[in-house]
Amino acid sequence: MNIAIIGCGDVGRCYAAALSQAGHQITGVCDSNPGRGLEAYANEIGALLHSSSGPWLAQVDLVISAVFGGVALDVARQSLPDMRKGAIYADFTTGNPGDLRASGELAAAAGVKYADVAITGAIGLGGARTPLLCAGDAADELIEIMRAVGAPSRKVGAAAGDAVALKLLRSVFTKGLEALAVECLMAAEQRGLRQELYEVLSDIDQSPIRSFMETVVTTHVRHAGRRLKEVQEARAQLRQDGIQPLALDGVMALFERTSGSIAADPLLEEPTIQNSLDWLFEQQKNNS
Amino acid sequence: MNIAIIGCGDVGRCYAAALSQAGHQITGVCDSNPGRGLEAYANEIGALLHSSSGPWLAQVDLVISAVFGGVALDVARQSLPDMRKGAIYADFTTGNPGDLRASGELAAAAGVKYADVAITGAIGLGGARTPLLCAGDAADELIEIMRAVGAPSRKVGAAAGDAVALKLLRSVFTKGLEALAVECLMAAEQRGLRQELYEVLSDIDQSPIRSFMETVVTTHVRHAGRRLKEVQEARAQLRQDGIQPLALDGVMALFERTSGSIAADPLLEEPTIQNSLDWLFEQQKNNS
Structure with a gap:
């Protein structure tokens, strides 16, 4: 699977590493404020480094947003129009449930499948094996992907936003x-x-x-x-x-x-x- | 065993009934403000009704204090001198741990064995089967008595006052x-x-x-x-x-x-x- 990671803090890097090791291709990483360290990291995993979303997103099957919760909706709004129909947008931020629900609705309108993902523990302690809750229409597919990298994942709720709620x-x-x-x-x-x-x-x-x-x-x-x-x-x-x-x-x-x-x-x-x-x-x- | 109950609210009556049914003799009940109802109750269980402690306490093997927590220490101070050496004073009040520890020390000085008893649940719901915690030098003996009337009882702590703490x-x-x-x-x-x-x-x-x-x-x-x-x-x-x-x-x-x-x-x-x-x-x- 071709995967893009938006937001390359601890969460983004943790899942980039785990998905890459599991055989997926991280084709692009995106951070609005990329430093030297991130450049080296992108090289290491064979990904292109971007400072904003754009047409490059059309190549990927899965976008993982791991930005700060406060900008979750903005990032979804900017990224979704560039994605191909049928791809998955997975929101790993701790945005508020209302924003994530709104993102899910934007995704549906853009023909993109959406999951909100809540990490129920500390990435710093459990890494990619930290348990996840997933909601939204892409929840089942995402759970399969995340279980394959060792994350105990569970589908919850009915709509996007329910996982973080x-x-x-x-x-x-x-x-x-x-x-x-x-x-x-x-x-x-x-x-x-x-x-x-x-x-x-x-x-x-x-x-x-x-x-x-x-x-x-x-x-x-x-x-x-x-x-x-x-x-x-x-x-x-x-x-x-x-x-x-x-x-x-x-x-x-x-x-x-x-x-x-x-x-x-x-x-x-x-x-x-x-x-x-x-x-x-x-x-x-x-x-x- | 001859038993006196001091304080005849819900707690006092509950244990009076249970101990009486188990074959003990409730020789006296004591309430500073006894009403008609209490008189009838005392008759029913064959006990003498008293409005204060006094020499009548010398006849009993076990005193149960079930007064309000605020007067626990006063009641102990008044009652202990009238009790026979080797008898047990069991404090079922929710007095503060310091007062109960002080009562235990007074009891020791008077040659009376002492237990503080904490009722860990609602008498109104569980009756005499409500679990008890017991501390003090009479804890083991009291636990035996209370277990025989169906109260799950456990010894805790080192000194009088630890049960309520x-x-x-x-x-x-x-x-x-x-x-x-x-x-x-x-x-x-x-x-x-x-x-x-x-x-x-x-x-x-x-x-x-x-x-x-x-x-x-x-x-x-x-x-x-x-x-x-x-x-x-x-x-x-x-x-x-x-x-x-x-x-x-x-x-x-x-x-x-x-x-x-x-x-x-x-x-x-x-x-x-x-x-x-x-x-x-x-x-x-x-x-x-």
Whole structure:
């Protein structure tokens, strides 16, 4: 396959190398601000170096955009008209989901197949083996290509933009867990209870994350008030031990909000995940 | 065993009933503000009703304190002198760890065995089968008694107060997860991606919570800056979708703080869980 890489930072170079090693031809690399290093790199992989998109894109079967997210849509808008119909434009940027959806629509209008690709990990650590999420009409084809270079790739969502949207939703949870782990392990270490905390938390391992999340949300809408007291006590203990909680302050604010909503307008039915979420949306509307 | 219950709210009554059914004799119940209902209840279980501690406590082998946490230490101070040496004082309150440790020391001075007991769940849902954490020199004996009435009970920590301290540390994590689940599932539902989010998060099920926590903390001290950008993007997406994040704001504040610390005073060694926590403590000291 003839491939062009637009944007030659860490991401662009990582996939250029992996695809090249897998037998694909990197025919062109493009960077708006190419330095000496990039020139040498292009030579090394037998690619022509460009500083902008142009008719040279007509020769390629796959364009990989790895520019900064902020210019994802601009780059797509400039590049798509030069591509041949039926080729694939794969957007590896962390552009916002709206821009990527718009890019997908431009691609469709230009007869180009499109995939938005979210890299769910650090390229610097996992290289081309970092897991990918793909959405858009070229998702299946792109997944086949990327799996062949060792990237665990999964199709998600219905439309272009869904992959990056899911990546960010995943981030809410995983980065939240990270922040909680920092505060929690600091506080446990301070009391000499870190090993015991692991044991006391190990029951979390017993239930899949999906049922855990649904259980806590359906009980949150009933018991946020009582649980708020526990959060307040936990926060008091951390502060007393000299830990300055930040993540926990956000957690407490959420419990306070739900607790107020329960007092003003309780959910009267038996909570299910669906009516719990509906109630939370309704409360948010009332509060805004 | 002859047992006294001090504080006859939901917790006191729950364990009075369970212990009574298991063949123990509840010889006395004590509440500073006993109502008609409590009088009937005491009759029903064959217990004498008291409005304060006193010499009647000398007859019992086990005192269960289930008063409000704020008066835990006062009640222990009043009750211990009346108890016989070698009896057990079990503190089921959610008093703060310092008060419970002080109670344990008073008990030791009075020749009474002491356990602090943390109820890690809702009595209203699980009744006497709610899991318990126990610390203090009477922990082993109390665990035997409580297991016999169906309560999964576990010894934790080294000193009185450690059980409730661990319960609150556990709360930091579990209530944090709850808040994150609320925001995350609302945001996913809003985009019609809830089912797919579960799948994208399911890799979390693959690693035990202990190694997950240690991994994110040891990478946090290196990568908080890059990850902060992802948190900011995730937050922007939520707000754009009409979700008002609160927990995520706290998470972002923590990433901002660590990110600033990394810029000013990076951890130069290869991060381990120990030097990562040490570095985090050091940074907190510098910032305070």
